[in-house]
Amino acid sequence: MLDVNPAQEVWKVPKIQRVSIADQDPTWTVIGPDLLPIGPIEDYLEFLRQTGSSPNTVRAYATGLGKWWRFLDLRDRQWDAIRFEDLTGFLGWLRTGLPPDMSVIGTDRPEQLSDATVALRLQSVRSFYVFHQWRGLQILPALSSSSQFGPPYKSFLHHTHRNGSNQRATVRVRQRRKAAPTLTPTQIALIKDTCATFDSRVRAWEGVLRDRLFFNLLEETGLRIGEALSLQHRDWHSGGGENPYLEVVPRPHPHGARVKGGNYRKLYISDDLDQLYAEHLWQLCDLGMDLVTPRMDEAYVFVNLHGSNRFGPIRPETIYKLVARISRANVSKLPQGWSPHWFRHTHATALLLTGSPIHVVSRRLGHRDVQTTLNTYAWVTEDEELKALADWKTLTRKWRAVHETS
Structure with a gap:
């Protein structure tokens, strides 16, 4: 039996596999323990491909969903039976690098992700479930909430939207925007x-x-x-x-x-x-x-x-x-x-x-x-x-x- 450090074990995710097809852009999928693409994830990634998302987007979302699948495995949760606390737990897991219900004693902590990377991983999960809601999945957690507040800019046809309020993610990462790097x-x-x-x-x-x-x-x-x-x-x-x-x-x-x-x-x-x-x-x-x-x-x-x-x-x-x-x-x-x-x-x-x-x-x-x-x-x-x-x-x-x- 292998002696595995839990802080390292947390980052063992299903394999993100590059796929090359002749005369087509490279793409990525997520491979499960059976060495086959994980069905629900592959359905969503194929949707991204068919709607013109770039290979980099497909790769980034595949990476995020691979980590989400690993997190669900740690919680012993089925992907289509998640709870609201799973979303918040995933956010904390990404930020700390620790499995659920585990804390660190001492100063030796796992490597942490930047806010931008955490936000991208979380967005991949939200988009994944929105896609499956379109397909008829009934999921309990609310992915978005309505707000009367939003950015000052409104599009020309903003008033024609069915719902005039702004949709905001219920679980999101607050990021401090940095100045875009420039050259003199x-x-x-x-x-x-x-x-x-x-x-x-x-x-x-x-x-x-x-x-x-x-x-x-x-x-x-x-x-x-x-x-x-x-x-x-x-x-x-x-x-x-x-x-x-x-x-x-x-x-x-x-x-x-x-x-x-x-x-x-x-x-x-x-x-x-x-x-x-x-x-x-x-x-x-x-x-x-x-x-x-x-x-x-x-x-x-x-x-x-x-x-x-x-x-x-x-x-x-x-x-x-x-x-x-x-x-x-x-x-x-x-x-x-x-x-x-x-x-x-x-x-x-x-x-x-x-x-x-x-x-x-x-x-x-x-x-x-x-x-x-x-x-x-x-x-x-x-x-x-x-x-x-x-x-x-x-x-x-x-x-x-x-x-x-x-």
Whole structure:
């Protein structure tokens, strides 16, 4: 008989299994003791897949439900016969890392989860039971309660809702919102220059222009990494005397990159970004991509430049490896743990600090609801230090001046 530490035993959950199917995005399921998918969980995860949820969402919800199943096993409770105290017990279990009805003596405590992670795990359980209620499950605990109070923002058709009150979770995690992480203009310039710089003596780019274009694109548009990697050449409409613009088009990607929410949108861009794209396109043609690619307009903007899969779309993992290389090269000059998503936060912050209307920023970011924008960037203030992040026009003027005089 094995001597198991109860504080470690608590985290033994049903196995979260990755599932790969040819020509489809990877997905996840939850495997039970019989090595088969757990039926009620799999029904819900399939609902998420069919309704267009991202693989990351499926994985996160599968993880939460796997922990919920483990918790129910510890309580000897059937999934369709839960009580209200099970929901509150699960919340406490996630926060403390201890099985039900157990306390710690001394200072050696199990690792605890962040409030954000606990909230996500709890949301996966709530959504799981809402789904099964739609299917006819009669469950005793109330998952939501009506409240006349709510956020100040109301949607245009809010008054048409059947129930004018706001539905709030009966068991929820109160989180202290943190400021979204941002980069300074100096840090952004350093990241781009690490990728490639323009040599005025030979009037050519040194380094990997593709990588610089990627970060320039994130800086100016606030695109998510999946949206940037999903761009094809037919989505990029160069100026030709008019404003250049991009189309963000939901479509399957060979490596799972995707447009979050599946929503199309149109983004106007600057002449400088358009010119950088033209330089990148010419480099691809110099490498012979147009000769080996049947339909260049349907090829991806960001592709491999070397290797066996040359000119194939790059993977998200490639971008994160690039971030790691840039971080190692500038270990004392860049914030630890920065990611491409920080460009999105910086872009939104800059727009808000320059007085752009919140609904315009929301549309540019591709948020379904302006309340999401308000919640994420409520921390933006008139602080003079933060205003430095919004100095895009001056930065652009300096950048143009350097290259126009070279």
